[in-house]
Amino acid sequence: MNIVVCVKQVPDTTVVKIDPVKNTLIREGVPSIMNPDDKGGLELALQLKEKCGANVTVITMGPPQADLVLREAFAMGADRAILLTSRAFAGADTLATSNALAGAMRAIPYDLIITGRQAIDGDTAQVGPEMAEHLHLPQVSYVVDCEYKGGNNYRVKKETEDGYEILDVEGPAVFTVLASGYKARYMNVRGIVEAFEREVEIWTEQNIDVDASKLGLKGSPTKVKQAFPKQTKAAGQVYELEPEQAVDVIITRMKEKFLI
Amino acid sequence: MDFELTKSQKLFQQMIREFAEKEVKPIAAEVDEEEKFPTENVKKLGKLGVMGIPTPKNYGGAGGDHVMYTIAVEELSRVCATTGVIVSAHTSLCEDAILDNGTEEQKQKYLPKLASGEWIGAFGLTEPNAGTDASAQQTMAVEDGDDYILNGTKIFITNAGEADVYVIATMTDKSKGNKGITTFIVEATTPGFSIGKKEHKMGIRGSATCELIFENCRVPKANMLGKLGGGFAVAMKTLDGGRIGIAAQALGIAQGAMDETVKYCKERKQFGKSLSQFQNTQFQLADLQTKIEAARYLVRAAAWKKDQGMPFSADAAMAKLFAAETAMEMTTKAVQFHGGYGYTREYPVERMMRDAKITEIYEGTSEVQRMVIAGKLFKK
Amino acid sequence: MNKSDYKGVYVFAEQRDGKIQSVALELLGKARVLADKLGEEVVAFFPGYKNTESAKELVAWGADKVVVMDAPELEHYLTEQYSQAMSQAIDKYKPSIVLLGATTIGRDLGPRLASRLGTGLTADCTALDISEERELLMTRPAFGGNLMATIMCTEHRPQMSTVRPGVMQKGTRDENRKGEIENFAPVFDASKFKVKLVESVKENKGKVDITEAKILVSGGRGVGNPEGFAKLQALADVIGAQVSSSRAMVDAGVMPHEVQVGQTGKTVRPALYMACGISGAIQHLAGMEESDFIIAINKDKFAPIFGVADVGIVGDVHKIIPMLTEKLSKMIVKK
Numbered sequence: 018m019n020i021v022v023c024v025k026q027v028p029d030t031t032v033v034k035i036d037p038v039k040n041t042l043i044r045e046g047v048p049s050i051m052n053p054d055d056k057g058g059l060e061l062a063l064q065l066k067e068k069c070g071a072n073v074t075v076i077t078m079g080p081p082q083a084d085l086v087l088r089e090a091f092a093m094g095a096d097r098a099i100l101l102t103s104r105a106f107a108g109a110d111t112l113a114t115s116n117a118l119a120g121a122m123r124a125i126p127y128d129l130i131i132t133g134r135q136a137i138d139g140d141t142a143q144v145g146p147e148m149a150e151h152l153h154l155p156q157v158s159y160v161v162d163c164e165y166k167g168g169n170n171y172r173v174k175k176e177t178e179d180g181y182e183i184l185d186v187e188g189p190a191v192f193t194v195l196a197s198g199y200k201a202r203y204m205n206v207r208g209i210v211e212a213f214e215r216e217v218e219i220w221t222e223q224n225i226d227v228d229a230s231k232l233g234l235k236g237s238p239t240k241v242k243q244a245f246p247k248q249t250k251a252a253g254q255v256y257e258l259e260p261e262q263a264v265d266v267i268i269t270r271m272k273e274k275f276l277i
Numbered sequence: 278m279d280f281e282l283t284k285s286q287k288l289f290q291q292m293i294r295e296f297a298e299k300e301v302k303p304i305a306a307e308v309d310e311e312e313k314f315p316t317e318n319v320k321k322l323g324k325l326g327v328m329g330i331p332t333p334k335n336y337g338g339a340g341g342d343h344v345m346y347t348i349a350v351e352e353l354s355r356v357c358a359t360t361g362v363i364v365s366a367h368t369s370l371c372e373d374a375i376l377d378n379g380t381e382e383q384k385q386k387y388l389p390k391l392a393s394g395e396w397i398g399a400f401g402l403t404e405p406n407a408g409t410d411a412s413a414q415q416t417m418a419v420e421d422g423d424d425y426i427l428n429g430t431k432i433f434i435t436n437a438g439e440a441d442v443y444v445i446a447t448m449t450d451k452s453k454g455n456k457g458i459t460t461f462i463v464e465a466t467t468p469g470f471s472i473g474k475k476e477h478k479m480g481i482r483g484s485a486t487c488e489l490i491f492e493n494c495r496v497p498k499a500n501m502l503g504k505l506g507g508g509f510a511v512a513m514k515t516l517d518g519g520r521i522g523i524a525a526q527a528l529g530i531a532q533g534a535m536d537e538t539v540k541y542c543k544e545r546k547q548f549g550k551s552l553s554q555f556q557n558t559q560f561q562l563a564d565l566q567t568k569i570e571a572a573r574y575l576v577r578a579a580a581w582k583k584d585q586g587m588p589f590s591a592d593a594a595m596a597k598l599f600a601a602e603t604a605m606e607m608t609t610k611a612v613q614f615h616g617g618y619g620y621t622r623e624y625p626v627e628r629m630m631r632d633a634k635i636t637e638i639y640e641g642t643s644e645v646q647r648m649v650i651a652g653k654l655f656k657k
Numbered sequence: 658m659n660k661s662d663y664k665g666v667y668v669f670a671e672q673r674d675g676k677i678q679s680v681a682l683e684l685l686g687k688a689r690v691l692a693d694k695l696g697e698e699v700v701a702f703f704p705g706y707k708n709t710e711s712a713k714e715l716v717a718w719g720a721d722k723v724v725v726m727d728a729p730e731l732e733h734y735l736t737e738q739y740s741q742a743m744s745q746a747i748d749k750y751k752p753s754i755v756l757l758g759a760t761t762i763g764r765d766l767g768p769r770l771a772s773r774l775g776t777g778l779t780a781d782c783t784a785l786d787i788s789e790e791r792e793l794l795m796t797r798p799a800f801g802g803n804l805m806a807t808i809m810c811t812e813h814r815p816q817m818s819t820v821r822p823g824v825m826q827k828g829t830r831d832e833n834r835k836g837e838i839e840n841f842a843p844v845f846d847a848s849k850f851k852v853k854l855v856e857s858v859k860e861n862k863g864k865v866d867i868t869e870a871k872i873l874v875s876g877g878r879g880v881g882n883p884e885g886f887a888k889l890q891a892l893a894d895v896i897g898a899q900v901s902s903s904r905a906m907v908d909a910g911v912m913p914h915e916v917q918v919g920q921t922g923k924t925v926r927p928a929l930y931m932a933c934g935i936s937g938a939i940q941h942l943a944g945m946e947e948s949d950f951i952i953a954i955n956k957d958k959f960a961p962i963f964g965v966a967d968v969g970i971v972g973d974v975h976k977i978i979p980m981l982t983e984k985l986s987k988m989i990v991k992k
Contacts, residue, residue: 143767146772155849182854182857182858184853203325204289205325206325209288212285239779242794244804245806252966253951255971260976261980263977264981270952274949
């Protein structure tokens with residue numbers, strides 16, 4: 018079985034800060050990490066590899082330094098790594114990104130494609146399904162469990178707001194995985210040592226058969242018009258009182274609003 | 278000259294830090310409180326290859342280096358000094374001892390199991406009457422056919438009772454003093470070998486520290502580590518390496534106490550300001566962080582020299598001396614900054630202060646380290 | 658593509674087990690506002706099976722027209738079935754704007770459709786507006802809510818967006834509203850159906866949905882433990898509220914995920930949100946700042962939660978909440 022996992026290097030948004038003047042991210046000092054849902058997806062792939070034998074390829078699109086998430090994937094147990102990097106991919110929205118990734122998929126063998134549900138820097142959850150559509154593959158998003166049933170068949174558990182669904186899927190297919198379903202393994206020390214001795218394949222638009230008009234900024238139907246820090250509403254009154262008085266203030270204000 | 282960690286060392290640091298935060302930190306207080314050996318975590322560390330970082334791949338190790346190993350001990354000790362010393366004693370005192378002194382047969386037999394964490398390793402030198410002065414060994418090994426018969430007692434042995442393999446220093450010829458010492462590899466299942474009293478300690482309470490008892494314990498000659506009468510050299514060399522591990526442990530404790538103190542000083546408010554806004558806080562912590570960073574460079578330089586095959590004995594002594602004293606100073610100050618809370622078990626700094634003390638004592642007291650350093654100074 | 662061929666603000670009217678989802682009504686509320694600005698109509702796409710009757714409900718909530726797609730293939734949501742139906746409908750009706758709820762269904766269907774139609778999609782919008790050039794302005798949080806971005810899709814149609822449940826306000830229900838109900842029969846290519854639903858399990862049945870609560874008493878790190886939450890529950894019982902939680906307490910295993918408010922939890926907008934011992938990380942604020950009235954109690958007077966609170970109380974929740982509960986219970990009993 019050939020499994021391809023899409024991973025993304027993201028800034029750890031739990032520690033991101035915004036430059037209040039330029040309205041841009043302050044990236045300095047913010048660690049770059051493998052996107053958590055993608056890491057869950059890689060874990061699923063590695064579990065399938067252990068259970069039924071598979072070749073696991075990881076692929077990422079990003080700047081040259083995104084190489085590091087592929088090394089991390091090696092250290093977790095991935096077999097092959099491809100870095101899609103080129104100025105031609107810059108400024109891509111989800112559709113253009115999905116076009117580039119779909120192009121790469123067409124150039125490698127796959128039986129199953131796994132992505133994370135969404136990346137923590139964008140939170141869109143769109144790239145996986147959009148890529149699946151380009152490749153005319155069925156998809157299941159929000160996957161928290163997957164059982165290989167032999168042949169091209171999988172039984173997956175999909176999380177929903179109010180429970181879950183069990184779905185039977187005939188592959189090849191695209192699954193988008195939740196980190197909560199697959200607690201990722203730690204990197205292995207020997208894997209870490211070897212990760213930097215192995216080859217990460219560098220691919221550009223030359224390696225994929227996708228029309229240039231569908232890539233990067235040109236291939237992106239959505240454009241960011243402006244970015245701004247979140248407007249919070251004006252603060253109300255803050256009281257520093259003894260508990261008894263504080264309770265009275267709360268009750269008074271609740272009465273004013275007819276809440277009691 | 279390059280002061281940066283390599284890419285793989287950095288990636289390893291990321292991995293072990295995550296492991297420490299997620300797996301080790303949550304149980305650190307419990308491990309201390311209940312004197313509980315963290316068996317589960319040690320197994321997990323073994324599976325990940327952390328129990329055999331510098332051991333070559335052909336012996337089942339990770340094929341990493343000693344710098345990585347110090348990173349492991351530092352990051353683990355940052356949240357739990359017990360876990361740090363378990364890895365340190367296992368790696369430096371047993372695995373490295375066999376790797377550096379063992380026959381090919383011994384390496385093939387013991388290293389894969391030690392490196393995978395399937396077996397835990399320990400080292401026995403100290404005796405009731407032979408601490409700093411190792412030449413006063415009273416554990417005797419007497420030749421008998423293809424075996425040696427061991428009799429005697431070792432004390433304060435880290436990982437004792439949990440370990441499967443022990444490197445043991447014995448006296449094979451009392452008349453020769455240091456030259457009469459020989460080391461053996463003793464398996465825990467050997468008849469005549471038993472575990473004695475378990476110590477109740479001030480700190481690193483989850484690490485097992487016990488007496489080893491040898492009563493007509495028959496060990497095959499094939500298990501002699503190094504040459505007959507070469508045990509003192511084996512022990513000293515092994516301790517040199519061990520000191521790098523303990524220095525890393527002390528460094529981790531110090532950094533852990535600093536992390537806690539910084540966090541607390543940001544949150545804790547007195548006189549309408551957070552503690553971190555007082556210049557007294559800032560200056561004291563700046564001085565301490567400088568020492569911690571200096572200790573880190575000493576630790577890594579000693580490990581790097583070991584990896585390069587360069588002499589590192591004095592470097593290891595300096596690293597351990599300085600890191601241990603920094604850990605003691607840092608943790609004492611950490612408790613002080615935490616005030617009354619620091620003296621309670623609600624905060625981890627009191628544990629760190631108790632843990633720090635041992636780093637000034639074991640694997641050569643600070644006084645012994647000074648002897649080693651001075652010895653080198655006056656050698657010429 | 659001629660942009661003038663595309664008209665109308667269309668809403669994907671999501672149903673589950675025949676029940677129209679609240680988010681669909683919220684989208685209709687917003688679509689009404691947008692359509693009135695454009696001088697165009699609001700249309701609901703309503704795929705389902707044997708559910709034609711409910712179409713009237715969509716009219717009552719603001720639709721000028723409902724396009725009903727009634728087929729057994731559409732009884733339960735499945736990606737390919739719905740994608741085929743919806744893409745064919747979009748090809749036929751040529752909407753200028755298509756809005757979907759950012760639910761597990763909308764977030765599965767939206768990108769699939771956008772990709773099939775070769776157009777843009779903006780996820781999880783928190784604000785929608787029309788520009789002077791009559792383009793859709795889609796505003797969404799980025800980078801974990803640290804930054805807001807306004808996004809446009811000027812060269813492609815339809816302009817598509819998903820919107821999180823609880824963010825937009827419903828209009829007013831009017832049973833007397835008039836609207837057209839029209840049937841559309843998609844042609845299915847069953848050879849592409851590779852996913853079969855084996856079982857759909859509802860786990861939270863009977864449990865409370867915090868997004869529906871009128872009053873939420875929410876606890877964070879300052880509440881600390883189950884005993885602390887018991888105090889909040891006692892207050893909630895007295896004033897008829899639900900208890901919710903910050904992420905910290907969910908991560909700590911004290912509260913279940915379904916009562917988590919915030920970026921990775923639920924967006925709520927109750928009449929009263931009482932934040933107890935919640936410092937107010939930006940991810941939390943993202944989930945509750947649209948509440949009508951916010952009372953915050955926190956020990957730290959510099960806690961960011963006070964920046965969005967209408968009433969801020971600097972103090973210890975463990976003291977204030979029991980006192981408040983006692984006083985309110987006496988008042989309410991007196992009545």
